[in-house]
Amino acid sequence: MIRVERLTKVFRRPRTFTGPLGAIRTLLTRQYDERTAVDGISFDIAEGEVVGYLGPNGAGKSTTVKMLTGILTPTSGVVEVAGRVPWRERNANARSVGVVFGQRSQLWWDLPLIESLRLVGDLYDVPAPRFASSLKRMRDLLGLDDFLDTPVRQLSLGQRMRGDLAAAMLYEPPILYLDEPTVGLDVLAKQAVREFIVDTNRAGRTTVLLTTHDLADVEALCKRIILIDKGKVLYDGGIDALVSAYAPPRRLVVHADDGSHAYELTEGLEVPDLLAAHTIRDLSIEEPDLESVIKRIYAA
Structure with missing residues (x-):
């Protein structure tokens, strides 16, 4: 239904200059600053x-969506939506x-x-x-x-x-x-x-x-x-x-008389010894969710 192949969108704008004649230089300049908003992406979406x-x-x-709707024209690449450009x-x-x-x-x-x-x-x-x-x-x-x-x-x-x-x-x-x-x-x-x-x-x-x-x-x-x-x-x-693939380890949260303590459930963690070290009021396990995974990917 949607086909996107090597889609790229580069925005160009005239370079601006400051100073007494800055406005005139900006008006007459042929120098441009470029920003690549979409850089060669590809994907297919089925019906x-x-x-x-x-x-x-x-x-x-949003730039991708605007190209899919026809509001923007790509700099290069292929987009087809229901067989149409x-x-x-x-x-x-x-x-x-x-x-x-x-x-x-x-x-x-x-x-x-x-x-x-x-x-x-x-x-x-x-x-x-x-x-x-x-x-x-x-x-x-x-x-x-x-x-x-x-x-x-x-x-x-x-x-x-x-x-x-x-x-x-x-x-x-x-x-x-x-x-x-x-x-x-x-x-x-x-x-x-x-x-x-x-x-x-x-x-x-x-x-x-x-x-x-x-x-x-x-x-x-x-x-x-x-x-x-x-x-x-x-x-x-x-x-x-x-x-x-990207989730951080699950965490064991121990709620004890001296406060709450969190431990990553990784190989080698001696849970019995850990529990024996606290006067426990409650236990909970924190499972990784999508938000924590995405934050981890962007922080890498």
Whole structure:
């Protein structure tokens, strides 16, 4: 469904100069500063996969998504989305993808949510029976009825995000890009968004590419992750394999009368001797999680 091969994006900007004639030199200069945002990445995503696309700020995640949607043209490399080159076939590509940016809304600020959804239906030429059926499904899955008639500017963040998800999937695209879809949401709103993504993927074989800093989203939704840093792919595979390969040792935490003590459960640790050294009130074992593994990889 998505093919990316040796994809590269380099941003160029004129070099700026200071001093009395700095503005004129900047205007007339032919010198440029270059920054490589995406550096030769390759991956394939099959129909129906839900893939986490992870990395720190500035790693190249959003730049990749913008090239997949056709907003940006690559410097070099190959991108195909559902058999199309996004920036060459922008209209056709736009009809095959839904996009949700957690920081930016695609809804009309002063219109009631229902009117924004009707406009989306008109823009994508959704026939009336299909629009009614799709809207009913969105209302049921996302609980829209309580605020359908409310202007978007008056919606809470969680309500607006549910409205954005409805707008992105109203015309039933086979591919969904989610860029920080749960940022700033409370626990209940996050759960509603996650359940919607799971149902959408299961019901329509929708392919989902998810970028997020909330690793709970990844663990709840994805079986595969692509980990990037400085525009390069560091890992592409299953979450369990990543944790197994890079996880720090489990830790035994001893809660004793003289405080809590943590010990790495490595070969050679004499647990009976260790326990005999404390007056124990409680014991617990800390298992490595995805967040600790990713922190360890980036710190290396």
